[in-house]
Amino acid sequence: MTSSRKVGRLEKTSLLKELSDRLQKMERAAEVDRTVLNTLDKLIDACYSTESFWRDNKKESVQSSFMLYHASRNARIILQRMKQRFIEAEEKHQNPLVIEESIAIIPPLSELCVTISSLVKQTLTKDLVNMVSEKVQYLREVAFANSLLPTPEEEMQELDEKRLKKRFGEFADTLQAMFV
Amino acid sequence: MKCKILLDTCVLVAASTFYVSDDLRTRLEHPFYQQSMSLITFLRKNLSSRIGITTETIERQSIPALQDAIDKDLVKTGINREKDFPIYSFIKNYCEQKLKTIRSCLVREPIEEDAVRANYGYVDRLFSEKAEEGIRLTFVEPRFKRLAEQVPKRYKGIAKEIYKQQQKEEDYQLVHLIRKPVEPSDKWILSEAIYLSMMYNRIETDEVIFFLASTDNHFSPKRWAGGKVSNQVTEAIRQKFGIACDWPMQVENMAKKVLEGKYPLPYDK
Numbered sequence: 074m075t076s077s078r079k080v081g082r083l084e085k086t087s088l089l090k091e092l093s094d095r096l097q098k099m100e101r102a103a104e105v106d107r108t109v110l111n112t113l114d115k116l117i118d119a120c121y122s123t124e125s126f127w128r129d130n131k132k133e134s135v136q137s138s139f140m141l142y143h144a145s146r147n148a149r150i151i152l153q154r155m156k157q158r159f160i161e162a163e164e165k166h167q168n169p170l171v172i173e174e175s176i177a178i179i180p181p182l183s184e185l186c187v188t189i190s191s192l193v194k195q196t197l198t199k200d201l202v203n204m205v206s207e208k209v210q211y212l213r214e215v216a217f218a219n220s221l222l223p224t225p226e227e228e229m230q231e232l233d234e235k236r237l238k239k240r241f242g243e244f245a246d247t248l249q250a251m252f253v
Numbered sequence: 254m255k256c257k258i259l260l261d262t263c264v265l266v267a268a269s270t271f272y273v274s275d276d277l278r279t280r281l282e283h284p285f286y287q288q289s290m291s292l293i294t295f296l297r298k299n300l301s302s303r304i305g306i307t308t309e310t311i312e313r314q315s316i317p318a319l320q321d322a323i324d325k326d327l328v329k330t331g332i333n334r335e336k337d338f339p340i341y342s343f344i345k346n347y348c349e350q351k352l353k354t355i356r357s358c359l360v361r362e363p364i365e366e367d368a369v370r371a372n373y374g375y376v377d378r379l380f381s382e383k384a385e386e387g388i389r390l391t392f393v394e395p396r397f398k399r400l401a402e403q404v405p406k407r408y409k410g411i412a413k414e415i416y417k418q419q420q421k422e423e424d425y426q427l428v429h430l431i432r433k434p435v436e437p438s439d440k441w442i443l444s445e446a447i448y449l450s451m452m453y454n455r456i457e458t459d460e461v462i463f464f465l466a467s468t469d470n471h472f473s474p475k476r477w478a479g480g481k482v483s484n485q486v487t488e489a490i491r492q493k494f495g496i497a498c499d500w501p502m503q504v505e506n507m508a509k510k511v512l513e514g515k516y517p518l519p520y521d522k
Contacts, residue, residue, distance in 0.1 A: 136327055138334075138340055206320065232343060233340075236337075237343070238277060242275060244322055246317075249267075252263035252285065
């Protein structure tokens with residue numbers, strides 16, 4: 074399977090529609106249905122594919138590819154958090170709160186995913202990249218308000234700490250040089 | 254007597270980055286970071302006084318400023334997309350999150366765009382005049398040459414070098430305007446500061462001393478080791494618009510004096 078085909082999966086197979094339908098069904102029943110975990114797994118996989126596509130995309134500038142990668146990664150970590158909350162729902166007595174909060178994230182998540190898919194075959198202008206950036210910020214705001222944003226500590230778990238500190242130091246130097 | 258502090262974009266991004274560094278236990282020692290963080294801490298402690306303010310323009314510029322720094326790093330040699338994209342994505346998320354926390358301790362003031370636009374003309378003229386002064390003092394009639402002429406012939410060479418260095422330090426702010434012209438967005442921020450300063454002094458019964466905290470030498474003085482200060486632009490802003498621009502540490506010290514009921518001295522150390 075080629076990378077571009079994998080990217081298309083997000084939209085083509087309507088996984089988000091499937092997730093939305095399952096959530097609404099759960100809301101009506103006021104009970105968590107653990108089959109939602111399968112849908113979430115498929116969505117998370119699709120996000121991983123999109124991340125790889127943009128990470129390896131050399132046709133666009135590194136900055137544009139990064140922004141699309143960043144958007145896909147944020148969609149994925151929010152879905153992973155959602156999955157975690159569904160797994161723990163019974164134990165933490167979060168039923169039906171987790172359903173309501175997951176429903177709240179669907180509109181901005183769908184919007185971002187559709188935008189990412191639509192940009193696969195387009196030349197990325199600065200305006201388009203900025204639009205994606207704004208959509209990511211909005212998605213994170215909604216995710217935060219609904220306890221669906223992983224903590225920085227959770228986000229850090231998939232990173233090489235030594236390399237992170239090195240790159241962060243360089244980033245701080247660049248920022249300082251921009252303003253002083 | 255009251256005071257208000259408008260925080261420039263650079264202070265917001267520096268403080269947010271400092272907070273991330275603190276969490277990552279990679280403390281940033283440069284004054285750019287230390288002073289910005291200290292000022293935010295001071296504003297948090299005095300939250301009820303509503304001293305710290307921001308505007309939509311400044312908030313809007315903050316996230317792109319963080320992104321600009323990431324963009325610059327992404328094109329550096331040695332970047333491995335597989336290893337570094339997740340890291341920069343995390344840095345972006347974390348700094349933006351801290352930025353949001355910082356903004357929550359600031360008052361976001363609404364702005365009358367027409368009034369700000371009217372101020373913009375005066376701001377633009379002030380910077381043009383100062384840039385012209387810089388050109389005149391640096392290229393047309395440099396004073397280091399005149400001063401070197403007045404010393405005995407045998408010391409002229411060395412005197413010229415000393416006076417040249419002295420002038421370079423004294424006129425730093427003016428030369429900075431020529432080397433790095435002020436961006437329209439920065440002129441707009443100063444125009445907003447003028448609008449807010451006038452607005453506060455109109456509606457408040459007490460006198461309001463207005464500060465603009467910035468690490469940008471278009472606004473804040475350049476301080477050299479040994480105590481020399483280049484402040485021609487800062488002084489012109491203070492005299493013409495009544496706004497005290499300075500580095501976060503100096504602004505914090507001056508604001509503390511205001512809270513104690515004392516008049517602050519400009520360019521305080």
